[in-house]
Amino acid sequence: MEYNKIRILCLFLALSLILTGCTSLGGKNQPPVSAAFAATGTEGIVLKFVTDQPPMKVYTQAPLTFLFEVRNRGTFSVPGYALYLTGFDPNILQGLPVSQLMTTALEGKSQFNPEGGYTMVTFETPTVNLPTSMPNYKPTFMITACYPYSTIATPLICVDANPLDTTTDKACRVQKVYSTGSQGAPVSVQSIESEARPGGMYFRIHIANSAGGGSGSGTTTAGGTVFDDTMMANCPAGLQYKDLGLVRYGVAVSGQPLQCEPATGTIRLVNNQAVIFCKYLNLPSMPAYQTPIEVTLQYGYKNSASKIVEIENLNFAR
Secondary structure (H helix, E strand, O other): OHHHHHHHHHHHHHHHHHHHHHHHHHHHHOOOOOOOOOOOOOOOEEEEEOOOOOOOEEEOOOOEEEEEEEEEOOOOOEOOEEEEEEOOOOOOOOOOOOEEEEOOOEOOOOOOOOOOOEEEEEEEEOOOOOOOOOOEEOOEEEEEEEEEEEEEEOOEEEEOOOOOOOOOOOOOOOOOEEEOOOOOOOEEEEEEEEEEEOOEEEEEEEEEEOOOOEEEOOEEEEEEEEEOHHHHHHOOOOOOHHHEOEEEEEEEEOOEEOEEEOOOOEEEOEOOEEEEEEEEEOOOOOOOEEEEEEEEEEEEEEEEEEEEOEEEOOOOOO
């Protein structure tokens, strides 16, 4: 009897181990569960000089190569963009290209590509020569990107058609200010002020150019400039003051476009900030509910990175 009990117990333990192993193997074969993607950040296309391409000092009678990293740190997939290399005299550095039109889309950040699109671009000339009267030449080379971009913000708000009714239990309460955070784009919706009145909701939508600059590895990055996206062909040097700071916008709740000011659907940033005023009127009499308010911003954007490179002339006539 005791022997049979021991035998049954051993068989049970063996079966348990087999089942546990199968479960573990099955778990390993399961696809990983992706973490929820959050559209955050305040950058669009980011440019960077590749280290030592070129080095801080180069010499004539040799090639001059600029190698740039181009990344899309935002969530909007850029269909195409233009790069411009400036800051030098083309009469002195002859043969060095000044622009490239990139027609391949640069993917934005997403759940499946959290780092965003990436590519490398080269500007080069096979030989550098300076006039014999110049011992050296030390310009600040600047690479500039001009591209269209878009921001979409969808924060949840509370819609209440009967704000004077304070006795009824409500699913939500209208907040004075809704914080939105960043949206993975250089121009962002920073906050939304709301006010409920009988039959309607009123909103003040604060937007700003949030992208900043920085430095590192001999590269200085300039803060970006917003401009009218219909003037893309004039970027960077042909943009006029009237083109700067213009953002096209749209605001909707539950798919219904709101009445907003300016009524043209275009607003200008002043000191990198602006406020859109919107009304959500003729609300049906129903209990308070939560829903997203969708704010869409479209604009052109220009940002750059710079680096000083010294060219020493081996043919200098002393």
